[in-house]
Amino acid sequence: MQTRQGQSVVDVAISDRMAMPAQSVTRVKALGRFRFSDAVFRHLTRAAAIGVLVLLGGVIISLIQGSIPALKTFGFDFLFSERWNPVTEIFGALPAIYGTLLTSFIAMLIAVPVGLMIAFFLTELCPQWLRRPIGIAIELLAGIPSIIYGIWGLFIFAPFLQATLQPFLINTLGNVPLIGSLFAGPPYGIGLLTAGLILAIMVLPFVTSISRDVFEAVPSVLKEAAYGLGCTRWEVVRNVVLPYARVGVIGGLMLGLGRALGETMAVTFVIGNAHRISASVLAPGTTISATIANEFTEAVSDLYTSALIALGLVLFVITFIVLAAARYMLLRIERRIG
Amino acid sequence: MLDHVLTARYGARRRRNVMAMALSIGATMFGLGWLVLILGALLWKGFSGLSLAVFTEMTPPPGSSGGLLNPLFGSLVLTVLAVLIGTPIGILAGTYMAEYGRYHRLSSVVRFINDILLSAPSIVVGLFIYEVMVAPMGHFSGYAGGVALAVLVIPVVVRTTEDMLTLVPNALREAATSIGLPRSLAITRICYRAARAGMVTGVLLAVARISGETAPLLFTSLNNQFWSTDLNQPIASLPVVIFQFALSPYKDWQALAWTGALIITLTVLALSISARALVPTGKQS
Numbered sequence: 001m002q003t004r005q006g007q008s009v010v011d012v013a014i015s016d017r018m019a020m021p022a023q024s025v026t027r028v029k030a031l032g033r034f035r036f037s038d039a040v041f042r043h044l045t046r047a048a049a050i051g052v053l054v055l056l057g058g059v060i061i062s063l064i065q066g067s068i069p070a071l072k073t074f075g076f077d078f079l080f081s082e083r084w085n086p087v088t089e090i091f092g093a094l095p096a097i098y099g100t101l102l103t104s105f106i107a108m109l110i111a112v113p114v115g116l117m118i119a120f121f122l123t124e125l126c127p128q129w130l131r132r133p134i135g136i137a138i139e140l141l142a143g144i145p146s147i148i149y150g151i152w153g154l155f156i157f158a159p160f161l162q163a164t165l166q167p168f169l170i171n172t173l174g175n176v177p178l179i180g181s182l183f184a185g186p187p188y189g190i191g192l193l194t195a196g197l198i199l200a201i202m203v204l205p206f207v208t209s210i211s212r213d214v215f216e217a218v219p220s221v222l223k224e225a226a227y228g229l230g231c232t233r234w235e236v237v238r239n240v241v242l243p244y245a246r247v248g249v250i251g252g253l254m255l256g257l258g259r260a261l262g263e264t265m266a267v268t269f270v271i272g273n274a275h276r277i278s279a280s281v282l283a284p285g286t287t288i289s290a291t292i293a294n295e296f297t298e299a300v301s302d303l304y305t306s307a308l309i310a311l312g313l314v315l316f317v318i319t320f321i322v323l324a325a326a327r328y329m330l331l332r333i334e335r336r337i338g
Numbered sequence: 339m340l341d342h343v344l345t346a347r348y349g350a351r352r353r354r355n356v357m358a359m360a361l362s363i364g365a366t367m368f369g370l371g372w373l374v375l376i377l378g379a380l381l382w383k384g385f386s387g388l389s390l391a392v393f394t395e396m397t398p399p400p401g402s403s404g405g406l407l408n409p410l411f412g413s414l415v416l417t418v419l420a421v422l423i424g425t426p427i428g429i430l431a432g433t434y435m436a437e438y439g440r441y442h443r444l445s446s447v448v449r450f451i452n453d454i455l456l457s458a459p460s461i462v463v464g465l466f467i468y469e470v471m472v473a474p475m476g477h478f479s480g481y482a483g484g485v486a487l488a489v490l491v492i493p494v495v496v497r498t499t500e501d502m503l504t505l506v507p508n509a510l511r512e513a514a515t516s517i518g519l520p521r522s523l524a525i526t527r528i529c530y531r532a533a534r535a536g537m538v539t540g541v542l543l544a545v546a547r548i549s550g551e552t553a554p555l556l557f558t559s560l561n562n563q564f565w566s567t568d569l570n571q572p573i574a575s576l577p578v579v580i581f582q583f584a585l586s587p588y589k590d591w592q593a594l595a596w597t598g599a600l601i602i603t604l605t606v607l608a609l610s611i612s613a614r615a616l617v618p619t620g621k622q623s
Contacts, residue, residue: 034520041522042438048430049439049448052496055489056451059462062469117365125359126366134366136614141373143610144603145550147577148376151584151599155592156379201372208369232355255457262459264553265581289461289553296468296557312465316458323454331450 059316067310069303078310084275086295091307093314095275099192099285100315103267104260106196106281107203112253114200115207122208123215123241124233135212142205150269153198154190158270161197162189166282181279190272193281198266203256210252214245214333251329258323262315264289288315377603384600387593392601396565397579400588406598408565409579412480413549415567416559416575419484420548424491425541431492432499437525440504449500456493463489464554472558480569483559490551491544498540502533539613546609550602552577576602 071078074091081092118138122131166187174183218241226236242249272284273294286294288311299305391405398404431448439445467486472478506529514524530537560572561582580598583591 034523038520038522041525045430045434045438046444048427049434049444051427052431052448052452052455052492055492056455058470059458059466062466063462066465066469114365114368117362118369120358121362121366125362134370136611137373138369140607140610141369141376143546143606144376145552145577145606147550147552147580148380148599148603151580151595152376152379154584155383155596156375204369204372232351234355234358235351237358258457262457262461264459264461265577268581269584289459292461292465293553293556296465297560309465309469312462316462319457319459319462320454323457324450327450327453 063309063313063316067306067313070306070310073303074307078307079314082277084291086299086304089301089303091304091310093288093307093311095277096286096288096291096311097314098277099195099271100261100287100289100318102192102281102285103196103199103271103287104257106193107199107260108253108257110197110200111203111207111256115204115256116211116249118204118208119211119215120237122212124237135209138205138208140205141201142209146202146263146265149198149202149266153194153266154269157198158189158194161194162187166193169282182281185278185280185282187282188272188284190270190284191282192271192278192285195267195271195285195287196281198270199260199263202263202266203260206256206259207252210255210330211245211249214248214252215241217248217333218244245333247329248333251326251333254322254326254329258319258326261322262289262319264293268293288312380596380600380603383593383596384598387597388600392594392597397563397574397583397594398590399563400586400591403590404594406576406579406594406601408562409574409576409598410601412559412562412566412574413576415569415573416480416483416487416555417545417549419480419569420487420491421541421545423485424488424544425495427488428492428495428540428544429499429537432496433503433525435496435500436503437521437529448496452493452496455489456497459553460490460551461553461556464557467554467558478558478560478572480559480566480571480573483555483573483575484569486554486558487548487551490548490554491541494544494547495537495540498543499533499537502536502540503529505536506532535616539616542609542613542616546606546613549609550577550606552581556581 070091074081078091078093079097080094081090082094083090083092084095085091122135126134166189169183170185170187174180215237222240222244223236226240231239267287268290271286271290273286273290274284275286275291276283278285292308292312292315296305296308299308391403392407393405393410394407395403395405396408397406431452435445435448463486467482467489471482471485475482510528510532511524514528515521519527555575555578559575559578561578562572562574566573576598580595580602583595583598586592
């Protein structure tokens with residue numbers, strides 16, 4: 001049967017109904033049913049796809065709506081004020097924003113070099129049979145729920161740091177001029193540094209698995225050419241693999257950064273929840289997500305609730321920018337591969 | 339003379355290479371070390387509390403012994419609810435992106451937004467559901483918790499469904515069309531079947547992700563000290579109970595928190611390992 005332009009087989013069959021013998025009427029009915037269910041299914045899937053967009057739109061709109069009272073009351077001071085006082089209802093987000101950025105920075109400072117080195121190991125050094133088990137083990141780290149990191153950090157990691165790393169930092173780096181104030185104060189155990197270290201462990205698998213994937217996507221011809229010139233493995237990675245995979249690696253790093261910025265439970269356990277900006281990374285602090293998690297159910301007044309939702313909005317805007325940039329970079333590298 | 343310089347430079351390059359390799363092995367040990375340390379601590383602290391009472395008794399008041407029956411039940415209910423709501427939407431959206439709108443502009447927009455939702459902070463999702471469900475209803479409820487978790491399920495399922503359907507060879511679709519199957523049946527009867535393992539993997543990964551989620555539940559389903567099957571009321575869930583108990587000063591509660599943490603971790607690890615086993619050669623991240 002010749003299909004006319006723009007018509008499906010079903011359309012043609014139905015329009016040819018008159019020309020058909022009687023016994024095929026049931027057949028035409030069936031075709032009609034097919035056509036109907038086909039359209040329903042197509043529109044359902046389309047509605048669901050649009051629903052994903054609506055979801056994100058809904059998140060943005062509801063956050064903005066919820067934070068209007070706080071933003072109206074405090075204006076731009078909300079972002080730049082250091083005071084957070086639920087009793088007098090004065091709310092400034094600066095300590096939380098500072099804590100969020102600082103802990104994520106510490107996390108990336110550690111996770112990036114370590115993650116890249118693991119990716120180097122997995123792609124260039126590791127014997128083939130070991131690659132998958134090690135890769136899976138690293139990814140299991142990503143699968144452990146954040147609350148587990150939290151309880152582990154609070155009961156095991158923080159006391160450990162309090163007894164070892166923190167006194168060591170205070171006694172050595174604490175006396176160095178300029179950076180000394182970064183490591184001043186008593187070793188609390190919990191605090192910004194501890195939160196940053198736990199975030200580093202949590203972000204590590206993301207950095208590793210994406211770096212590994214983009215390292216693997218480097219054409220072997222390039223690597224073989226470099227080896228053929230007499231490059232060592234390290235030189236191949238340093239001068240061929242890394243430059244080629246640069247965009248993808250940065251995308252992966254920013255994806256990890258997005259995770260670190262929004263991470264809630266692990267941080268809430270070990271941050272100390274203190275609304276102040278201290279020069280020392282050993283001091284307790286707070287992050288946006290930890291503040292929301294700790295205080296939201298205690299917030300009785302509307303303004304308090306609204307201030308916390310406004311904090312959420314700030315967090316969402318920061319992570320949205322970071323994640324969008326990350327996806328854009330990863331898309332670029334995907335296009336180059338594909 | 340030149341020879342000498344070259345040998346010296348070669349030695350330096352070799353040393354640097356050996357150093358880098360040693361560092362990379364060290365980094366790998368460092369990464370795996372954390373996994374061992376965390377799992378070890380969980381087993382050490384949580385295993386001793388693991389008894390039948392954990393699965394048969396309610397959460398205790400401070401200072402007495404008890405179990406985790408109500409939070410276990412609550413977590414199960416919330417997870418089922420989230421999967422029931424999230425999976426159909428996710429599969430349908432993924433179907434649109436891989437089948438009907440593969441080359442449509444809408445698909446690339448949805449893909450981009452979905453990827454952002456995939457890594458959006460879960461606490462923000464909690465705030466969103468608080469705004470649209472808890473505040474209008476006037477009280478915390480199990481429904482709100484389930485919907486909050488469903489919002490986290492959707493992006494995972496969308497992603498895997500789309501990826502897996504894209505892998506289905508076009509010849510299958512053509513063969514289905516050639517025997518007169520309408521498009522919807524070709525998708526549901528042929529493509530879904532071909533991609534089934536991968537799609538199940540997606541759901542498993544989603545369950546693994548939400549079963550440890552705490553942040554979105556804190557102010558949606560809240561918590562409940564007592565046995566409750568009413569989804570219209572606050573309901574206990576394992577992660578929230580762990581959060582509450584771990585931060586409490588009571589030794590009994592802390593021990594229960596460790597046991598709960600062990601249960602969650604084992605569940606999540608079992609889920610993600612079986613998800614991986616389903617797709618032996620697929621590139622699951």
